Amino acid sequence: MGSAGGTIAPDRILHDMADLWVSLGKEGEGDAGVLRACSMTLVVAAEESDDAQAIGETLAALMPEHPSRAIVIRFRAEDRRGLAARVFAQCWMPFGHRQQICCEQIEITASDASVPDLEAVVLPLTVPDLPVILWCRSPRLFELPAFSELAAIAQKVVLDSAAFADPAAALGVMNSAASAGRSLADLSWTRLTRWRELIAQIFENRAQLANLPLVSHILIAHRAAATPATAYYLAAWLLDGLAQVGAHPRVEFRSDGGEPAWRLSLVELSAQGRPDAIASIALTEGAAAEVKAGGLVSKALLPALNDYALMREELSIPGRDPAFERALAGAAKLALS
Amino acid sequence: MSLENPFQDPLRFERRVPECAMVIFGANGDLTKRKLLPALYRLAYERRLDAGFAVLGISRTPMSDDEFREKMLASVKEFLEDSPFDTDVWAAFAQGIFYMAGNFDDGALFPALDARLKEINAARHTGGNVLFYLSAQPSQYIPIAQGIAAANVGKAESGWRRIVIEKPFGHDLASARTLSNELHSAFQESEVYRIDHYLGKETVQNILALRFGNGIFEPLWNRRYVNHVQITAAESIGVEGRGAYYQEAGALRDMIQNHLSQVLATIAMEPSATFRPDSVRDERSKLLRSIRVMKPDEVLRNTVSGQYGPAHIGGEDVPGFRQEQGVKPEAQTDTYAAVTFLVDNWRWAGVPFYLRSGKRLPKRVTEIAIQFNAAPLAIFNGDETTTAPNLLILRIQPEEGISLKFLSKRPGAGMKLRPVSMDFNYGSSFGERSPSAYETLLLDAIIGDATLYTRQDMVEASWAVVDAIQHVWDETKFDFPNYGAGTWGPKASDDMLARRGHVWRQP
Numbered sequence: 001m002g003s004a005g006g007t008i009a010p011d012r013i014l015h016d017m018a019d020l021w022v023s024l025g026k027e028g029e030g031d032a033g034v035l036r037a038c039s040m041t042l043v044v045a046a047e048e049s050d051d052a053q054a055i056g057e058t059l060a061a062l063m064p065e066h067p068s069r070a071i072v073i074r075f076r077a078e079d080r081r082g083l084a085a086r087v088f089a090q091c092w093m094p095f096g097h098r099q100q101i102c103c104e105q106i107e108i109t110a111s112d113a114s115v116p117d118l119e120a121v122v123l124p125l126t127v128p129d130l131p132v133i134l135w136c137r138s139p140r141l142f143e144l145p146a147f148s149e150l151a152a153i154a155q156k157v158v159l160d161s162a163a164f165a166d167p168a169a170a171l172g173v174m175n176s177a178a179s180a181g182r183s184l185a186d187l188s189w190t191r192l193t194r195w196r197e198l199i200a201q202i203f204e205n206r207a208q209l210a211n212l213p214l215v216s217h218i219l220i221a222h223r224a225a226a227t228p229a230t231a232y233y234l235a236a237w238l239l240d241g242l243a244q245v246g247a248h249p250r251v252e253f254r255s256d257g258g259e260p261a262w263r264l265s266l267v268e269l270s271a272q273g274r275p276d277a278i279a280s281i282a283l284t285e286g287a288a289a290e291v292k293a294g295g296l297v298s299k300a301l302l303p304a305l306n307d308y309a310l311m312r313e314e315l316s317i318p319g320r321d322p323a324f325e326r327a328l329a330g331a332a333k334l335a336l337s
Numbered sequence: 338m339s340l341e342n343p344f345q346d347p348l349r350f351e352r353r354v355p356e357c358a359m360v361i362f363g364a365n366g367d368l369t370k371r372k373l374l375p376a377l378y379r380l381a382y383e384r385r386l387d388a389g390f391a392v393l394g395i396s397r398t399p400m401s402d403d404e405f406r407e408k409m410l411a412s413v414k415e416f417l418e419d420s421p422f423d424t425d426v427w428a429a430f431a432q433g434i435f436y437m438a439g440n441f442d443d444g445a446l447f448p449a450l451d452a453r454l455k456e457i458n459a460a461r462h463t464g465g466n467v468l469f470y471l472s473a474q475p476s477q478y479i480p481i482a483q484g485i486a487a488a489n490v491g492k493a494e495s496g497w498r499r500i501v502i503e504k505p506f507g508h509d510l511a512s513a514r515t516l517s518n519e520l521h522s523a524f525q526e527s528e529v530y531r532i533d534h535y536l537g538k539e540t541v542q543n544i545l546a547l548r549f550g551n552g553i554f555e556p557l558w559n560r561r562y563v564n565h566v567q568i569t570a571a572e573s574i575g576v577e578g579r580g581a582y583y584q585e586a587g588a589l590r591d592m593i594q595n596h597l598s599q600v601l602a603t604i605a606m607e608p609s610a611t612f613r614p615d616s617v618r619d620e621r622s623k624l625l626r627s628i629r630v631m632k633p634d635e636v637l638r639n640t641v642s643g644q645y646g647p648a649h650i651g652g653e654d655v656p657g658f659r660q661e662q663g664v665k666p667e668a669q670t671d672t673y674a675a676v677t678f679l680v681d682n683w684r685w686a687g688v689p690f691y692l693r694s695g696k697r698l699p700k701r702v703t704e705i706a707i708q709f710n711a712a713p714l715a716i717f718n719g720d721e722t723t724t725a726p727n728l729l730i731l732r733i734q735p736e737e738g739i740s741l742k743f744l745s746k747r748p749g750a751g752m753k754l755r756p757v758s759m760d761f762n763y764g765s766s767f768g769e770r771s772p773s774a775y776e777t778l779l780l781d782a783i784i785g786d787a788t789l790y791t792r793q794d795m796v797e798a799s800w801a802v803v804d805a806i807q808h809v810w811d812e813t814k815f816d817f818p819n820y821g822a823g824t825w826g827p828k829a830s831d832d833m834l835a836r837r838g839h840v841w842r843q844p
Contacts, residue, residue: 193349198384200344205356205387207462209340241343288425291388294462298388298432299425313349323346 010124016087017104038104040318041126042068043154045147046137048076048109054307055137059105061308066315069127070105073118075141078111083121085109115146123153131155131318135311139164143173151182158314160187161229168335171229175332183320187310188229189327194302195264195281196237202279202293211278214271215247221266223258229331230264236330237323238269251334263304356387357466357496357783358457360450362441362481363473364394364405368503370412373472376775378413379420381430385780389461391433393453396473397440405436418773433461441477447488454490465496468782475505482519491523501530501782504595505586506791509807510800517793530782531791535596536603537774537781540737542789544603544705545617547731547739555608557709558684564726565689566604567706567842568597571698575645575655575822576672581663588674589642589803589810592694598625598799599791600733601690604705605680614787618795625798629679636809638836643673643827645697646818655697655822669815672696675830676806677837689837693830697822702844703733717752725756728842 042062046055052074059070076082085108106125110118126132134154136142142151142159151157157177164170167188178184203209218238220231235251242249249269256265268280279293287303345353359377361369380386394405410431414422437453439446458465469485471478482500485491491498500520507513520529535541548554557563570592576583583591602621609617631639647657658664658672673695680690709727728742739761747753772780781789819827825841834840 194384196344196346197350200342200346200350201354201384201387203342203344204353205389205462206464207356209342212340212343237344244343245340293388296388296461297429299429300384301382301423301426317348321348323348 010121013085013087013106013125017106020087020104038067038069038127038130040066040068040130040315041132042066042070042315043122043126043132043134043150044070044072044137045134045141045150046072046074047140048074050074050137058307058311062311062315065312068315069125071108071122071125072105073108073110073122075115075138076109076111077140079113080111081113081117082111083108083114083117085121112144115144116149119149119153122150126153133158133315133318137163139170154183155318156183156185156314156320158185158187158311162188162191167224167226167229167232171232171328171332171335175328178325178328184328185314185317185321185324186229186233186328187307187314189233189324190310190313191230191305192234192237192264193313194300195234195267198281198289198291198300198302199238199267199279202291205294208279208293211271212242213245213247214274215242215269215278216249216272217270218249218251219254219266219268219270220251220264221254221256222264223256223260225255225257227253227255227335229335232331232335233327234264234267236334237327238267240326240330260304351383351385352780352784354385354387354780354783355466355785356389356462356464357468358391358393358454358461358463359468359470359779359783360393360395360454361470361472362395362477363471364436365396365398365400365408366472368472369394370409371416372773372775373470373779374409375413375416375418376773376779378417378427378430379773379776380780382420382423382426386430386783387463388429389433389463390430391435391457391461391463393450393457394434394436395439395441395446395450397438399438400436402435406431406434409434441473441480441484444484444487447484447490451488451490463496465493467493467496467498469498469500471500471502475503478502478516479519482516482523486519486523491528497528497785498524499528499530499782499785500524501532501779501790503532505590506531506595506796507800508585508590510797510804513793513796513800517796526793527787529793530787531793531796532778532782533595533599533789533791534774534778535733536599536789536791537778538733538737539772539777540731540733540739541600541603542777543737543739544600544731549608560685560688562709563685563688564708564710565691565837565839566601566708568600568604568690568692568704569706569842569844570597570694570703571700571825571844572694572696573698573701573823575697576658576661576664578662580658580661583672584664584668584670587671588694588696589671589676589807593674593676593692594799594803595791597692597694598628598802599795600705601628601678601692602795604707604731605685605690607684612788614790617788618790618792622792622795622798624680624682625795625802627680627682627685628798628802629681630802630805633805633809636806637813639677639833640806640810641673641675641827641830641833642671642810642813642815643675643695643820643830644668644670644815644817645672645695645820645822648697648822648824650823657818657822658696659818669817671810673698673820673826673830675826675833677833678802689839691834691839691841693826693841695820695826698825699823700844701735704844705731705733706842706844707731708839708842717754 044055085106087106132154133156134151135158141147161167161170174184203212218235220235222228222231231253266282268277270277282290284290287301289300289302291298291300454467457463471481507516602624606620606624609620644658647660648655659666659668675693678690707729711726730740732738741759742756744754745757747755778789
């Protein structure tokens with residue numbers, strides 16, 4: 001169902017999709033047929049060199065929970081204008097059920113020179129009345145001047161600052177875009193959810209909460225040579241929360257080395273004059289973390305999250321995320337100071 | 338001014354869970370092993386519990402803390418469903434598990450319990466918060482409540498105290514009131530959490546989302562458009578060794594008085610002004626009080642009592658109820674109950690609500706079927722399928738989901754209609770593991786959210802309705818058995834619906 005030549009017509013793609021549903025319906029066994037599900041349009045912008053199979057597997061994994069019309073745009077660094085498209089379906093049969101559930105997928109190949117043409121192609125392909133999320137997998141694409149027109153279609157643009165060469169610069173670029181009104185998400189922030197939730201849970205206990213205004217020092221250890229965006233985000237989020245209880249601690253970043261670079265290995269909140277930290281979370285082996293607070297030690301699992309797990313979380317928040325926006329502003333300030 | 342945790346992020350984090358200790362009376366029993374500990378471990382695995390969360394188990398059997406931990410470890414490994422086991426998480430969670438042996442009739446147990454709770458509070462910073470859980474035999478509820486009251490363990494110097502009790506909440510209206518009075522000697526009604534695990538099921542909660550989160554259903558949700566409602570809770574198994582208990586209870590008391598009445602209340606209640614626990618429970622309670630209490634001469638026309646007989650199913654002989662272990666050969670117990678309830682309010686006047694529950698029915702299924710009135714005029718020629726009524730099916734188990742059946746034109750020439758189904762499947766649409774009912778309800782009790790728990794006035798309202806039926810049944814000699822195992826119940830049940838021109842839907 002590919003479109004020939006260097007241009008594509010959205011009407012033709014929509015027609016191809018209608019045909020696809022008819023043929024899927026005919027293939028369906030008996031009266032059960034197929035069930036079409038859609039809760040959003042998910043546009044994926046990726047380099048042509050990006051692992052197509054991995055993207056496909058991630059989308060397939062996301063579909064049961066976030067059934068979407070997926071539009072995957074693969075970019076070629078080429079000056080000649082050129083676009084091509086094909087449509088197909090992702091189907092799955094829930095265990096023990098008779099009916100297949102299917103989502104549609106459109107794959108578009110575009111040269112860099114065609115980026116200005118994309119808005120007119122993608123806009124008619126989005127599903128009416130449902131949110132549009134743009135997942136930009138390449139920093140290069142985000143920085144293409146014409147990319148902002150494509151991004152304007154989306155309610156939210158998901159990036160990964162860990163893919164940028166310079167984390168501090170990435171935070172600056174993203175903060176500028178956010179300040180200009182763009183709704184963004186950063187998978188580096190998403191990676192912190194479990195860390196943040198553990199910290200929040202520690203201070204649900206009133207005995208621990210009473211210590212919070214005493215925090216005078218925050219230590220965040222990481223594995224990268226340069227401080228990663230995750231560390232800046234966590235520091236900014238902690239500072240924001242602590243300011244609300246009247247604490248204004250000093251932040252120390254420490255590199256412990258290791259892989260992956262963005263991964264944190266320790267966060268510790270301490271108070272002047274106290275030998276023991278008020279609270280600490282330290283990665284031990286593998287995905288395990290040791291949580292210490294108030295003399296109690298507990299274990300938690302902090303698995304490294306893959307693209308599927310990160311996107312699964314982000315897609316469940318189609319609107320703005322005020323906590324992230326505050327953390328981004330704070331992180332950019334810390335990184336660029 | 339008290340400090341607020343500044344790190345909460347409701348958009349991404351699960352609900353906030355305060356520190357607390359949980360005391361389980363009947364810690365060596367089946368419910369603790371099969372449901373409570375696996376649910377608590379799962380909550381710990383999901384990082385939903387405070388790091389200092391503690392469990393203090395109490396039962397008669399002498400055991401050390403370590404022996405109890407070993408026992409609970411074995412139970413968690415055996416009964417943990419749909420979830421991985423992690424040794425490190427268990428090791429940290431198990432540090433907070435304690436045990437004390439004692440007889441619930443022994444007054445000395447409760448001061449000792451108080452002392453133990455103080456130790457645990459000091460060691461694990463539980464903030465003086467205690468959740469008592471009665472997982473013991475119902476006959477022991479009152480001695481436990483009296484012991485707690487006498488030792489004043491139900492009153493907190495700091496923090497809160499709550500008590501969760503399992504059904505049955507009495508065996509009739511009078512005994513339910515006695516139980517409540519005893520509980521109230523140690524706890525305020527707002528501190529009593531009567532658990533009905535049906536209300537913890539995702540789909541039952543989803544009824545509220547469907548009704549009050551959408552605008553399109555509310556205008557249809559009344560006597561003008563709804564023809565009747567069928568609520569079915571069928572089990573394919575028999576009494577499975579619980580014959581002695583079950584012959585004193587029966588399907589009417591065991592299912593309809595509590596689970597199905599609560600489901601009915603959720604389906605039929607008026608919209609709540611807010612989603613605060615008492616606001617929702619007020620509406621449920623009002624609905625239960627609106628169910629018409631049958632007069633004795635109405636009972637036999639509007640109810641059906643049944644008991645299964647022996648049968649041969651799938652190449653296997655299955656015993657009748659009277660042949661089950663521990664059951665008297667002349668038992669008059671209802672293993673099947675069907676009732677027609679009428680709700681006397683403006684919304685539902687004249688709409689029958691048919692409830693049925695039984696054992697040894699053809700399959701295990703719980704669902705609610707809302708049948709809408711047929712189109713007022715049949716303009717399409719054809720067979721009866723062209724006038725099939727619209728049905729909204731809410732499936733509670735085993736495949737949680739919602740289906741809407743409506744008519745559609747058959748492709749091709751001519752105007753032939755056929756019914757089609759629009760399905761929403763809870764599991765496959767969200768893909769996430771649904772928490773078990775016990776995970777949901779335990780967390781609610783720790784958080785202090787009683788929305789899904791039953792209040793005393795609701796218990797009394799449903800007993801008032803059921804007592805009126807039970808009194809007539811107790812005085813009637815039924816010709817049991819009256820349905821074969823593996824069938825959909827007695828013929829009288831079909832007749833009951835037929836009198837109003839309805840038929841049971843086959844789930």
